[in-house]
Amino acid sequence: MSHVTELSRMVSNFHVPGSGDADSGVPEFGFSSEVILYPETVEEISRILGFASQKGIRVFPFAGGTKLFLGNPVGAVGAALSLRRLGRVLFHEPSDMVSTVECGMEVREFQNAVGCENQLFPVDPPGLNSGATVGGLVSTNLCGPMSTRYGTCRELILGVRAVRADGEIINLGGKVVKNVAGYDIPKLMAGSLGTLCVLAEATFRLYPRQPFSRTLVLGFDSHVSCSQAAGAIFAADVVPTCFEILDGRLSSEFAAAPGAKRSVLLKFDSFEEAVIEQIKQVREITSGKSASFIEMGDEDSKELWDSVREFPFSSGASFSSKLTLPVTASVEILSDIESDPALSGVTVRCLSRPARGVALVSVDGDGEEAVRAARFLENLADSLGGRIMFSGIRRELRERIKAWGSFGEALFLMKNIKRRFDPGDILPGEKIFDAD
Amino acid sequence: MDSQAVKRTDGWKSRIASELVEMLGAGAVISADDELIAYESDGLTGYRVKPLFVVLPSSTAEVSQVVELCNREKIPFVPRGAGTGLSGGALPSREGIVISLSRMNRILDVDVPNRVVVVEPGVVNISVTDAVSAEGFYYAPDPSSQIVCTIGGNVAENSGGVHCLKYGVTTNHVLGVEMVLPDGAVVTLGGPAPESLGYDLLSLVVGSEGLLGIVTKVFLRIIKKPQMVKTLFASFERIEDAGASVSAIISSGVIPAGMEIMDNLSINAVETTVGAGYPRDAGAILLVELDGPGAEVSAQVPAVSGILRENGAIEIKLAADESERELFWKGRKSAFAAMGKISPGYYVQDGVIPRSTLARVLGEIGELGRRYGLRVANVFHAGDGNLHPLVLYDPEVEGESEKAEELSGEILRVCVEVGGSITGEHGVGFDKKGFLPLMFSEQEIDTMNLVRCAFDEEGLCNPGKVFPTPRTCVEPGMKKPGSETHPAREMGELF
Ligand SMILES: Cc1cc2nc3c(=O)[nH]c(=O)nc-3n(C[C@H](O)[C@H](O)[C@H](O)COP(=O)(O)OP(=O)(O)OC[C@H]3O[C@@H](n4cnc5c(N)ncnc54)[C@H](O)[C@@H]3O)c2cc1C
Numbered sequence A: 001m002s003h004v005t006e007l008s009r010m011v012s013n014f015h016v017p018g019s020g021d022a023d024s025g026v027p028e029f030g031f032s033s034e035v036i037l038y039p040e041t042v043e044e045i046s047r048i049l050g051f052a053s054q055k056g057i058r059v060f061p062f063a064g065g066t067k068l069f070l071g072n073p074v075g076a077v078g079a080a081l082s083l084r085r086l087g088r089v090l091f092h093e094p095s096d097m098v099s100t101v102e103c104g105m106e107v108r109e110f111q112n113a114v115g116c117e118n119q120l121f122p123v124d125p126p127g128l129n130s131g132a133t134v135g136g137l138v139s140t141n142l143c144g145p146m147s148t149r150y151g152t153c154r155e156l157i158l159g160v161r162a163v164r165a166d167g168e169i170i171n172l173g174g175k176v177v178k179n180v181a182g183y184d185i186p187k188l189m190a191g192s193l194g195t196l197c198v199l200a201e202a203t204f205r206l207y208p209r210q211p212f213s214r215t216l217v218l219g220f221d222s223h224v225s226c227s228q229a230a231g232a233i234f235a236a237d238v239v240p241t242c243f244e245i246l247d248g249r250l251s252s253e254f255a256a257a258p259g260a261k262r263s264v265l266l267k268f269d270s271f272e273e274a275v276i277e278q279i280k281q282v283r284e285i286t287s288g289k290s291a292s293f294i295e296m297g298d299e300d301s302k303e304l305w306d307s308v309r310e311f312p313f314s315s316g317a318s319f320s321s322k323l324t325l326p327v328t329a330s331v332e333i334l335s336d337i338e339s340d341p342a343l344s345g346v347t348v349r350c351l352s353r354p355a356r357g358v359a360l361v362s363v364d365g366d367g368e369e370a371v372r373a374a375r376f377l378e379n380l381a382d383s384l385g386g387r388i389m390f391s392g393i394r395r396e397l398r399e400r401i402k403a404w405g406s407f408g409e410a411l412f413l414m415k416n417i418k419r420r421f422d423p424g425d426i427l428p429g430e431k432i433f434d435a436d
Numbered sequence B: 001m002d003s004q005a006v007k008r009t010d011g012w013k014s015r016i017a018s019e020l021v022e023m024l025g026a027g028a029v030i031s032a033d034d035e036l037i038a039y040e041s042d043g044l045t046g047y048r049v050k051p052l053f054v055v056l057p058s059s060t061a062e063v064s065q066v067v068e069l070c071n072r073e074k075i076p077f078v079p080r081g082a083g084t085g086l087s088g089g090a091l092p093s094r095e096g097i098v099i100s101l102s103r104m105n106r107i108l109d110v111d112v113p114n115r116v117v118v119v120e121p122g123v124v125n126i127s128v129t130d131a132v133s134a135e136g137f138y139y140a141p142d143p144s145s146q147i148v149c150t151i152g153g154n155v156a157e158n159s160g161g162v163h164c165l166k167y168g169v170t171t172n173h174v175l176g177v178e179m180v181l182p183d184g185a186v187v188t189l190g191g192p193a194p195e196s197l198g199y200d201l202l203s204l205v206v207g208s209e210g211l212l213g214i215v216t217k218v219f220l221r222i223i224k225k226p227q228m229v230k231t232l233f234a235s236f237e238r239i240e241d242a243g244a245s246v247s248a249i250i251s252s253g254v255i256p257a258g259m260e261i262m263d264n265l266s267i268n269a270v271e272t273t274v275g276a277g278y279p280r281d282a283g284a285i286l287l288v289e290l291d292g293p294g295a296e297v298s299a300q301v302p303a304v305s306g307i308l309r310e311n312g313a314i315e316i317k318l319a320a321d322e323s324e325r326e327l328f329w330k331g332r333k334s335a336f337a338a339m340g341k342i343s344p345g346y347y348v349q350d351g352v353i354p355r356s357t358l359a360r361v362l363g364e365i366g367e368l369g370r371r372y373g374l375r376v377a378n379v380f381h382a383g384d385g386n387l388h389p390l391v392l393y394d395p396e397v398e399g400e401s402e403k404a405e406e407l408s409g410e411i412l413r414v415c416v417e418v419g420g421s422i423t424g425e426h427g428v429g430f431d432k433k434g435f436l437p438l439m440f441s442e443q444e445i446d447t448m449n450l451v452r453c454a455f456d457e458e459g460l461c462n463p464g465k466v467f468p469t470p471r472t473c474v475e476p477g478m479k480k481p482g483s484e485t486h487p488a489r490e491m492g493e494l495f
Helices: A003-008 A042-055 A107-115 A134-140 A185-189 A223-235 A248-253 A272-286 A298-310 A327-339 A367-383 A408-421 B010-024 B033-039 B060-073 B125-135 B151-157 B201-205 B239-251 B264-273 B294-310 B322-333 B335-342 B355-372 B400-417 B433-439 B442-455
Strands: A033-037 A059-062 A077-082 A089-093 A098-102 A157-164 A169-173 A197-205 A212-220 A242-246 A262-270 A292-296 A319-324 A347-353 A358-364 A387-391 B053-055 B077-080 B097-100 B107-111 B116-119 B174-180 B186-190 B214-221 B228-236 B258-263 B284-292 B313-318 B345-348 B376-381 B386-393
Touching: A003 A033, A003 A042, A003 A077, A042 A059, A042 A077, A042 A157, A042 A169, A042 A197, A059 A134, A059 A197, A089 A107, A098 A107, A107 A134, A134 A197, A157 A185, A169 A185, A169 A197, A169 B442, A185 A197, A185 B201, A185 B442, A212 A223, A212 A272, A212 A298, A223 A242, A223 A262, A223 A272, A223 A327, A242 A298, A248 A262, A248 A347, A262 A272, A262 A298, A272 A292, A272 B294, A292 A298, A319 A367, A327 A347, A327 A358, A327 A367, A358 A367, A367 A387, A408 B186, A408 B201, A408 B442, B010 B053, B010 B060, B033 B053, B060 B077, B060 B097, B060 B174, B060 B214, B077 B151, B107 B125, B116 B125, B125 B151, B151 B214, B174 B201, B186 B201, B186 B214, B228 B239, B228 B294, B228 B322, B239 B258, B239 B284, B239 B294, B239 B355, B258 B264, B258 B322, B264 B284, B264 B322, B264 B335, B264 B376, B284 B294, B284 B322, B294 B313, B322 B335, B335 B345, B335 B376, B335 B386, B345 B400, B355 B376, B355 B386, B355 B400, B386 B400, B400 B433, B433 B442
Parallel strands: A033 A077, A059 A077, B053 B097, B077 B097
Antiparallel strands: A089 A098, A098 A197, A157 A169, A157 A197, A212 A262, A212 A292, A242 A262, A242 A347, A319 A358, A319 A387, A347 A358, B107 B116, B116 B214, B174 B186, B174 B214, B228 B284, B228 B313, B258 B284, B258 B376, B345 B386, B376 B386
16 A cells, blocks of 8 residues: 555545645645645544654645745655644633634634634734634744734743654643743744644633724834834833834835835724823824824724735745844844845835834845845844844745755754654754755 | 763862862862752752752853863763752752852843843842843842842743733743853853744743753843832632632733732731731732833723722722832732741642632642641732642651641642643752653653753753653654754864
């Protein structure tokens, strides 16, 4: 019996690509698999991986398929494991504000489920409305504007049920918000891109929904006045849920502050009087600095926040990048990028999330110039004491622009972890590690 | 690791001593029996082991040299901060070296615009806040031991405090570390940036209880002091009502900075010793601290008071000023010490439960106390369900300390049964390693061992802690994967 046949018998649903079934639910992604398996239980995943690890068959886990452009492309694998059929909320205790969910569930659905209890799973990753799943979210550690207040899912994850590459089912972490028993392996899973374990279930801390919310959009004529205002907002007694800075191009494209050189986007959530008071403070400390000041309710600001959340994956650019930087550098980078001749031949868009020290940059341009821009960004991240990751790299550039900048001294420890967890490289390690 | 296999002669010992003295200077090596006594235990004084030596390095390079020597001679080593740990984490290894970080106590950089303070591991927790307080900032994790315990110890234990309900524990405030790995190599994980990319190794190191290496530098996130702080005090006839209030407050959308409950026995212990003005006849008291923008806190105070009243609070007081606020907290902060005054011995437990099971668990703890004939006082971080039951006993009474220990263990069983954890902030260490299997299967503990082996193949770094049974890095059925060595090492570079 072929391996594909044996693997297919372990699940009730599978799909052999090329067999003419158009409705397989699998998007175009950059790897080829002999079979796509749709397990319905964690035990099925365990059997699949147990078999695969014995036979040395590589297995690639995925779910929504919305973030497959992150990390290095995956080469040919024996089987792809879709988590789509593991999509239930397993546990939600409202008074504990904790919930356990299967990893194939869409993030949006999960938010709706806990939202019924007036609770919030406060992560807004790109792809939120187009099928991003909980497992994909954890594996990519992607987040959106709300991370200013709530952090990434690394800050929210309390426990996981996962299947090791050798098929062993493990429950790590727990279901309580405070727990120091053993190493924090659930956090290790955040951002590991499916290279260590297949995630079957995750337990998260939830937050209460806030009763009132307002968005502010401030437009600026110059980088200097914007940067001063951002500093003043930082220093003020305000606690924004979202705090983003857009460059001139995005300010216009997102219709935030058309024509402005920069715009600052803020969102406040709290009791009504507290939101109003914070808006008043922002108005006072930025007066004389900002050229425009608009206040918006939830409905009016929805489209703007959708655009911000999806950036840079929505921009259709040659590539996009995420830089993780010290806080001040993540603001000043807007001006570093603008003024540098290395980027004069390409179209650059940049969004800064200062409280997280994150800058998202998309670059559109042809061959040589795009490559030069990537090198420039890589060196910039390095010189500012940060790290960089490239994604959505156009096919023709992939040879020359790799997904990851330097991991620094951590690389050899990362490799040690990978080898310990998955000595046979059953879960494709090339997502993160270049071939040695 | 098999340190016993190497013959430790007196000649060997004096050779190692002189090598250490040459490395660090005579004042930095302790080998006299009477001076070693102070290092025989941590805050859990029931366990004592005399180490071979204690060394007091002053720099990362010195730590690395000591660790290299330990590797060469196969000597186990144990990092130590202030020794306030409550799980025996810094308990020396027999025939091992204790590496005390107390001399590495400099604040290296205060960078307010980037909200980062860089410190050596021996810096005392409170000093970080002291260094940035004038600028309106503070370091959020505030263990009750904060005037003594060190940042290195906090990182190793992932320590919490009374304000971690809203602000998180140590792991949420550490941006990076420099560490000496168990083979002596030096690496930096993370740094001044709030986020990083790649595997989150930093989250493994925070809370690793000194098993993954010795932290020699820490990048800490500082946050702005809140504009307004208000503290509410409420007393209840029944502790269950205090517990119900906690859940109701959080469900209403308010996340207080901290919520602490003390039961009647704790109240009376505190009143007898420090006189915080708590009502002696109350079944429980609850402290709720609200902080944030002024308008937000002002709106929260009446909302929270209403919830307390609805849940049967007898008396509700809002601290009128800073001195009254301090008085409210004084009782809570001196609770452990007060137990020492009303009982010759006590055992602090550190279980965690889902908030929704509070009433049930407190009932079961009371029942266990009656069954064992011992008093149990309850003081806890109620917001996050972290219980600190204090089991009181008299060490002079034959068998009573054993009974107290057994009762403490029973409490942990209850915590795990309701879906909680055996430790919320004090760590597993030496004390609770036997309880780890209550929460995790063999395979799960093996998985944790994979992490340890990725950092420490030889198992020389703080051995005998956390893992219930000794584990090597070649487990049955597990292929021995090759390990990467630090790239600089391959180039023959010395640290
Ligand atoms: C009265 C009292 C109240 C307390 N209250 C709290 C509380 O509210 N919350 C709380 O979380 N804890 C509390 N604790 C426990 C204790 O203070 C903390 O665990 C603290 O973090 C220990 O710090 P330390 O410097 O004393 O470390 P130590 O006790 O010296 O060591 C603790 C562990 O850290 C390791 N370690 C120390 N330094 C390093 C380093 N540089 N690199 C790697 N590993 C290292 C040791 O090997 C050991 O495993 C309390 C203790 C007492 C006595």
